[in-house]
Amino acid sequence: MPSRSCANLLDMASGDILDIPQTPRALPRVMTVPGIIADGYGSNDGDSDSMSSSRRERKIIVANMLPLHAQRDTTAKKWLFSLDEDSLLLQLKDGFSPETEVVYVGSLKVDVEPSEQEEVAQRLLEEFKCVPAFVPHDIQANFYHGFCKQQLWPLFHYMLPMCPDHGDRFDRQMWQAYVSANKIFADKVMEVVNPEDDYIWIQDYHLMVLPTFLRKRYHRVQLGFFLHSPFPSSEIYRTLPVRDEILKGLLNCDLIGFHTFDYARHFLSCCSRMLGLDYESKRGHIGLDYFGRTVYIKILPVGIHMGRLESVMNFSSTFDKAKEVQEQFKGKKVIVGVDDMDIFKGISLKLLAFEYLLQQDQNLQGKLVLVQIVNPARSSGKDVQEAKRETYSTAERINQIYGRSNYEPVILIDRPVPRSEKTAYYAVAECCVVNAVRDGMNLVPYKYIVCRQGSPGMDDAMGIKTDSPKTSMLVVSEFIGCSPSLSGAIRVNPWDSEAVAEALNVAITMSDSEKQLRHEKHYRYVSSHDVAYWARSFMQDLERACKDHYSKRCWGIGLGLGFRVIALSPSFRKLSIDHMVSSYRRTRRRAIFLDYDGTVVPQSSLIKAPSAEVITLLNALSNDPKNTVYIVSGRGRRSLSEWLEPCERLGIAAEHGYFIRGSKMSDWECLASDLEWKPIVEPVMKLYTEATDGSYIESKESALVWHHQDANPDFGSCQAKELLDHLENVLSNEPAVVKRGQHIVEVKPQGVTKGLVAQKVLSMMVDSGKPPDFVMCIGDDRSDEDMFESILSSVSSPSVTSAPDVFACTVGQKPSKAKYYLDDTADVLRLLRGLANVSCPKTRHTAHFQVAFDSVL
Numbered sequence: 001m002p003s004r005s006c007a008n009l010l011d012m013a014s015g016d017i018l019d020i021p022q023t024p025r026a027l028p029r030v031m032t033v034p035g036i037i038a039d040g041y042g043s044n045d046g047d048s049d050s051m052s053s054s055r056r057e058r059k060i061i062v063a064n065m066l067p068l069h070a071q072r073d074t075t076a077k078k079w080l081f082s083l084d085e086d087s088l089l090l091q092l093k094d095g096f097s098p099e100t101e102v103v104y105v106g107s108l109k110v111d112v113e114p115s116e117q118e119e120v121a122q123r124l125l126e127e128f129k130c131v132p133a134f135v136p137h138d139i140q141a142n143f144y145h146g147f148c149k150q151q152l153w154p155l156f157h158y159m160l161p162m163c164p165d166h167g168d169r170f171d172r173q174m175w176q177a178y179v180s181a182n183k184i185f186a187d188k189v190m191e192v193v194n195p196e197d198d199y200i201w202i203q204d205y206h207l208m209v210l211p212t213f214l215r216k217r218y219h220r221v222q223l224g225f226f227l228h229s230p231f232p233s234s235e236i237y238r239t240l241p242v243r244d245e246i247l248k249g250l251l252n253c254d255l256i257g258f259h260t261f262d263y264a265r266h267f268l269s270c271c272s273r274m275l276g277l278d279y280e281s282k283r284g285h286i287g288l289d290y291f292g293r294t295v296y297i298k299i300l301p302v303g304i305h306m307g308r309l310e311s312v313m314n315f316s317s318t319f320d321k322a323k324e325v326q327e328q329f330k331g332k333k334v335i336v337g338v339d340d341m342d343i344f345k346g347i348s349l350k351l352l353a354f355e356y357l358l359q360q361d362q363n364l365q366g367k368l369v370l371v372q373i374v375n376p377a378r379s380s381g382k383d384v385q386e387a388k389r390e391t392y393s394t395a396e397r398i399n400q401i402y403g404r405s406n407y408e409p410v411i412l413i414d415r416p417v418p419r420s421e422k423t424a425y426y427a428v429a430e431c432c433v434v435n436a437v438r439d440g441m442n443l444v445p446y447k448y449i450v451c452r453q454g455s456p457g458m459d460d461a462m463g464i465k466t467d468s469p470k471t472s473m474l475v476v477s478e479f480i481g482c483s484p485s486l487s488g489a490i491r492v493n494p495w496d497s498e499a500v501a502e503a504l505n506v507a508i509t510m511s512d513s514e515k516q517l518r519h520e521k522h523y524r525y526v527s528s529h530d531v532a533y534w535a536r537s538f539m540q541d542l543e544r545a546c547k548d549h550y551s552k553r554c555w556g557i558g559l560g561l562g563f564r565v566i567a568l569s570p571s572f573r574k575l576s577i578d579h580m581v582s583s584y585r586r587t588r589r590r591a592i593f594l595d596y597d598g599t600v601v602p603q604s605s606l607i608k609a610p611s612a613e614v615i616t617l618l619n620a621l622s623n624d625p626k627n628t629v630y631i632v633s634g635r636g637r638r639s640l641s642e643w644l645e646p647c648e649r650l651g652i653a654a655e656h657g658y659f660i661r662g663s664k665m666s667d668w669e670c671l672a673s674d675l676e677w678k679p680i681v682e683p684v685m686k687l688y689t690e691a692t693d694g695s696y697i698e699s700k701e702s703a704l705v706w707h708h709q710d711a712n713p714d715f716g717s718c719q720a721k722e723l724l725d726h727l728e729n730v731l732s733n734e735p736a737v738v739k740r741g742q743h744i745v746e747v748k749p750q751g752v753t754k755g756l757v758a759q760k761v762l763s764m765m766v767d768s769g770k771p772p773d774f775v776m777c778i779g780d781d782r783s784d785e786d787m788f789e790s791i792l793s794s795v796s797s798p799s800v801t802s803a804p805d806v807f808a809c810t811v812g813q814k815p816s817k818a819k820y821y822l823d824d825t826a827d828v829l830r831l832l833r834g835l836a837n838v839s840c841p842k843t844r845h846t847a848h849f850q851v852a853f854d855s856v857l
């Protein structure tokens with residue numbers, strides 16, 4: 001029985017679960033330290049052409065299927081291949097410059113015998129720039145027909161497997177096949193990619209964990225992903241057992257594209273609820289900060305290939321079919337629909353609305369025809385058969401009730417329909433209706449608009465004057481991706497048959513002048529936002545998202561599909577305890593600043609009081625006459641005084657420095673006194689607390705903090721933004737500042753920061769004639785960044801004659817103004833033990849420190 005843990009699926013995918021020979025490949029460059037590429041190594045070291053400075057720009061497009069037609073010539077016993085001119089993958093090349101080399105990676109729609117695979121692969125690469133991924137038949141069945149079509153596709157279209165009769169339950173074997181197939185695709189990409197120069201663009205939900213494999217192999221690989229299906233709301237997506245693995249896979253990209261803001265918003269909500277990530281708009285671009293990397297979100301619907309459609313319009317077969325259709329429906333108004341046969345396209349709902357329209361308006365009977373073209377189903381199963389059965393029975397009933405000897409109100413065309421025939425129906429129809437209950441994009445309305453624009457040849461064939469105004473009308477579901485971009489369409493709820501019927505009636509009875517205005521508006525948009533525009537815009541944003549790749553050092557952390565890359569400043573490195581102790585030993589005037597929560601006490605600890613060991617260590621450091629030691633915390637002075645009561649010579653700065661004292665015997669000093677703004681702030685915060693379930697107010701002596709970590713993530717974040725704006729307005733003339741932190745909104749006196757504490761202490765040391773020659777500051781959150789910044793500016797001021805040894809250190813590998821990091825609180829305590837051993841070499845504590853130090857090591 002396979003393990004339920006997915007932590008090692010990366011290893012499983014490349015190990016026993018796949019009995020597939022790996023393609024040997026030399027590394028394209030040499031790495032000297034993590035994330036730093038050695039000078040002198042260019043591109044692919046095995047190809048002299050690729051090493052030249054005039055190397056062609058290259059894009060690698062990765063998709064489930066290659067844009068190829070394949071056929072086996074049984075007589076000659078060889079394969080025949082040709083490009084699929086209708087493939088979106090092929091059409092998007094128009095968005096790139098002619099000098100750009102485009103390489104495709106994907107699988108074939110046919111099975112190729114293992115003995116022929118090498119020859120076929122070589123031929124496809126040479127003739128078509130295609131790299132085939134040969135997925136074994138059993139894995140392919142569980143990957144595509146299993147996990148993709150039975151689990152991901154229904155879920156992304158809002159269909160939950162509530163019972164076995166309505167969808168397939170999660171199957172871990174299918175998930176493992178999905179991971180294995182993605183690993184095969186990754187291996188093929190690695191065979192051809194130059195990770196330093198090439199841009200990789202992954203298409204659709206079949207390959208959502210592929211970015212993890214590529215990012216693990218090449219930390220700086222330039223990765224984009226576009227989702228062509230809907231992305232469901234978090235309530236739906238959260239039901240997926242492997243939800244985190246897929247989210248983290250997508251976040252290993254640099255740019256993630258969606259058709260609509262709704263789909264992007266759902267993705268961002270999932271990242272917030274499940275991974276605790278916040279997003280912000282950066283110069284008009286939505287960005288997620290993910291371990292030092294910014295993952296950008298792109299919102300742009302795909303378009304159609306204008307040239308391809310216009311060429312079909314000028315086929316002689318299209319002219320002939322248009323004349324035939326026009327004659328067939330002479331004196332009647334035609335509504336056209338073109339849909340795949342599946343449960344989400346809403347064909348039966350469309351027929352019910354059409355039936356209701358005929359029932360309500362008898363004048364339309366005999367004068368209105370719905371031509372419904374049914375594309376072959378892309379998947380099989382009982383749900384497709386049920387949809388087909390319902391469609392046929394509904395159409396038959398309508399024709400029996402409202403049909404006549406020479407009139408059928410519903411024309412159902414369920415067969416492969418040539419492009420020329422579809423184009424003819426588009427050109428003749430006065431209205432097009434797309435009634436899907438959920439769809440990613442759906443380009444049918446775009447094609448309809450272009451066909452209604454016509455061409456001189458089509459106009460001549462249909463007997464239309466060239467200068468006559470063009471008209472078109474669209475009735476589209478509000479649940480499809482193209483709906484937001486078609487502002488002149490009549491948007492409908494497909495489940496409301498009466499509303500759809502009313503929309504159809506409005507569409508066919510609207511005045512020609514208004515139809516013309518709507519058509520012209522739509523045509524301007526469709527013709528300017530074609531597939532080339534979409535591809536060009538996406539690639540420009542991908543290049544922008546990757547431009548800072550080599551300005552940071554990169555580390556890979558995490559196991560299996562939880563792998564991610566941390567991107568940090570080139571000078572940022574782990575603090576060496578030996579180096580720190582050596583500097584500490586040779587210096588004589590030391591300033592030490594320590595945060596409390598998350599630094600000397602674990603953030604996750606339920607017991608917030610310091611341990612006996614922490615007290616001992618703080619005493620050892622603060623009792624050393626060479627040291628000035630301060631705990632600088634956001635906590636209140638009462639709690640800190642009580643917890644740190646045994647440390648008589650320890651300095652404490654409470655509430656981010658509002659209260660400060662140099663030792664237990666000193667009086668508290670207040671850095672600010674004006675708190676008259678608190679009565680203004682408290683009623684406002686109470687208002688938001690009452691309106692936001694799970695939020696609460698923390699009242700400090702110097703500050704008020706509104707917490708929303710237990711509220712609904714989306715609503716809490718929205719309320720926090722609103723509260724921030726509200727408070728900034730009411731406090732515009734008050735000596736207070738409003739700041740937003742991790743799940744908090746805090747109001748505190750103006751000018752009070754942890755940085756001010758560090759500046760004050762260092763200034764006192766300089767003024768007393770004892771400028772520090774050693775400064776250490778350790779903290780873990782945003783407020784500690786003020787200390788790091790203040791210390792760096794203070795020690796570089798003219799009043800400091802000789803530069804001290806400065807160790808600004810954050811806890812955890814993350815972007816910071818500090819130069820060093822320690823992994824966790826245990827690392828901090830290990831460091832403090834080393835320093836305490838220097839300060840107290842002959843005391844009875846030495847043995848204790850050494851034992852504790854050895855036990856940790």
